Amino acid sequence: MNRKKVFPTPFGVCSVAVILCAVALAVFSVLALSSASANRRLSEVSAQSIRARAEAELEADRILALIRSGEPPEGVKAEESGYSFVVDCDGVSALSVKVDTDGSIILWQLIRTAEWAADESLELSDPG
Numbered sequence: 001m002n003r004k005k006v007f008p009t010p011f012g013v014c015s016v017a018v019i020l021c022a023v024a025l026a027v028f029s030v031l032a033l034s035s036a037s038a039n040r041r042l043s044e045v046s047a048q049s050i051r052a053r054a055e056a057e058l059e060a061d062r063i064l065a066l067i068r069s070g071e072p073p074e075g076v077k078a079e080e081s082g083y084s085f086v087v088d089c090d091g092v093s094a095l096s097v098k099v100d101t102d103g104s105i106i107l108w109q110l111i112r113t114a115e116w117a118a119d120e121s122l123e124l125s126d127p128g
Helices: 011-068
Strands: 082-088 093-100 105-112
Touching: 011 082, 011 093, 011 105, 082 105
Parallel strands: none
Antiparallel strands: 082 093, 093 105
């Protein structure tokens, strides 16, 4: 009659802990994948914008070289103080350039050409 009391291992607590860890890992992996996808889309849009800006600056340099050689191309406005022209970047922005009569750059600026539209998709309550 010498029996030892055996206590069962609490498998229920261990199982619940393993299941919670698995669910947490699954949630974090889905969040990581969605974040990576959003970062990829953002970097692609940024790369397109940078590429368009570089192409516009290259075109502006070509026009500037023609102005300095004394042969301003069509589309360049001759003013009293020099020349001015605008090179379209991506339909939303453009590069505005003003050059003095001796060929020195007065203004080299990226400007927005598209109309600004407010985001009114968020519904706010009227406090009054």
